[in-house]
Amino acid sequence: MSAVRQERVPVITGIGVVAPGGVGTKAFWELLTAGRTATRAISLFDAGSFRSRIAAECDFDPAAEGLSPQEIRRMDRAAQFAVVAAREALTDSGLELAEIDPGLIGVSIGSAVGCTTGLEEEYVVLSDGGRRWLLDPSYAVPQLYGYMVPSTMAVEVAWACGAEGPVSLTSTGCTAGLDSMGHGAQLIREGSAEIVLAGATDAPLSPITVACFDAIRATSPNNADPESASRPFDLNRDGFVLGEGAAVMVLEEREAARRRGARGYAEISGFARRSNAFHMTGLKPDGREMAEAIRDALRQAGASAGDVDYINAHGSGTRQNDRHETAAFKRSLGERAREIPVSSIKSMIGHSLGAIGSIEIAASALALRHQVVPPTANLHTPDPECDLDYVPLTAREHAMDAVLSVGSGFGGFQSAMLLRRGETA
Template sequence: MSGAAPRRVVVTGLGAVTPAGIGTGPFWDLIIHGDSAIRKISCFDATEFRSKVAGECDFDPQAHGIDPAEAHRLDRAGQFAYVAARQAIADSGLDLDRFPKDRIGVSMGSALGRVSSFDHWTARRTTNRFAMALGGADGRGRPLSEAEPSVIAQVVAQQAGARGPVRVVSNGCTSGLDAVSHGVQLIEDGQADVVIAGGSEAPLTPVAVSSMDAIRATSAYDGDPAEACRPFDRNRDGMVVAEAAGVLVLEEAGSARNRGAVVLAEMLGCGHRANAHHMTGLEAEGSDLADAVQEALHTAKVAADDVDYVNAHGTATGHNDEHETAALKQALGSRAFTVPISSIKSMVGHALGAAGAIELIACAMAIRDNLIPPTANLYDPDPKCDLDYVPLIGREHRTDIALCTGSGFGGLQTAILMGAPGGGR
């Protein structure tokens, strides 16, 4: 409507499944203390792999209310999404039975979709393509339906009774951020009043991990697994792959206020760019990510000097960390040298399409508690990464505005600004 005030979007619920444990409590407790959940890969034999460590989740679907038949239908990514969404909905206090179903949307991100199901099927069934297509003699489902990424959003929609827009966003490692951004847009545009948004990823399979090994993106560190991921450190040698899910309940601010919801944070602005440069390479000057950050600042009407914390993409690959450092200098100017920045991937690994979602959860909790998680294993900072990357020990710091950044294969860049409820200051 012409002249109508823009629809504001707030966060009212959080849910997480991470290598730290089930729920946002174990996740926050681990990262704020600088501890690590990275360990030797146990879900398959990684003896011959370049990288032998990962961020694995200890997860029993039946312990979280998923019966054996449903667990078979849903691979780990779907199971994680189901549990994290249930947590987030409970945390929000939403009574979904009393909410118009066509005003509820779902936006979930995943880089690899249901790769664990696909990996399982191709490993066991490719000798008989006809049996594979029909699900085999045991009649246990078709691999196409098992591999479809859309199921990740569908299981959340079924749980919430959502009959509004339901989407899966697959933009590589920015998928979680982009899914949340899409959810924000749905509310701003008036297509929904509530969107359950986030990301889920279960990439710890031989096919997925070996693909990362092949491009030498992963760490070959063979010491203590907890020290394998070293963002911004001179001795970093690659990322550590992880599995996880993070889900946020997004609501139109007026609707949340009217039902008496506890608002955890406000979504202030999003920015998106691509570098049109290379599938995996990054331009050293970081102008693509800088533009995304500046777009987010412009959309949010926030000055660079007002950013209190940056949750960095910080993968611990040589190119990414230098690229991100350069981008933050461009985008934030002198503020880049004084604002606290950290990478939680140093403690939970890189959950690909779910990474941005759990990092937004970390931003919301940093705003809530005025605490900033550290960058673990940052003992010897790279001179090219010369910003305040909060090494080793978390920090008390008033945080009213947090910036979360992400980069994905194909040169995709995303930045999201999140603020304290009611504007903080």
């Protein structure tokens, strides 16, 4: 008679964050709970010619964050974010990597736009400011090929922690941060790794990215008042605000974390994805695919709508997304949706594309730890079609055992993850 295999439950034991408003998990959580916004006029380049000239920038000094001159020269800004966040997460976890078989350490990183900053900077140099069609490769930095291959960011994190197990890069647009966390959790569940550095990073604040979102009029043109430009679920919203940043978390198997006395922020209990196969940027108003992802995540966790205590929404601040998401909550959770507090941290730190899903998971885990729901900043006049409890303006103390975090991305991607307050919390 064969022995019954014990379920392997992934638990978050370390968190590292690089976000607008302050580098590090402590600064990140303080900004969220204070309801402060980190959106401002773009300072990383001259944005004077663009329709939307605002963003949520990270005040990031790579040397001050411990990166060497060689690392700074080698890595794109997004890769720098990821490595700094990974190092903070490892320190927070209390792991001694020297005592762990490197073949049991994995890395799962997400990104929507890869090394956009480095690629654009190099194009400007090689093309002489866009004046030459034929580029002169002799002016290129040796790292240019690495900028063109997004997986180099996952490799940098692997080098930083000595990982010799599974290493991967997930690029599924704005759900990449959720999807990379889901993949990392699966590596733990199936026993492919004992430790996984999972998260996402993006540094998309460059002229080409701003121009692309300008062209489809997706970003807010509220240049006169950048602090209040990101307004998820508000009747007067006029588009999302670009951001940048990274979050990386240490995932471990629950029993192993318990044996070493680790502090667990949250257990990853369920994760599911769907696609609408409909439109590159459009969303169906009924929210069916997101609702199905939510139901599947709950099913995997053995949970019901009544178990969800808080929803960390995608909440981008576009009319299409906010109404689609509201419909998805009602469709998947029924009347319970009206009783659950929901909020969007994009109101404070903008939308960092692929990175934001992992940053929101970090916020969800911290909400469980501190039993506080971050607010939706700038929500003064609720959209009547978004008629749920969107926690306007002020953080709220709230008893929580389970948090649902969702994401929606161009291409029709829809992802949902359920976190539970773990026994080691």
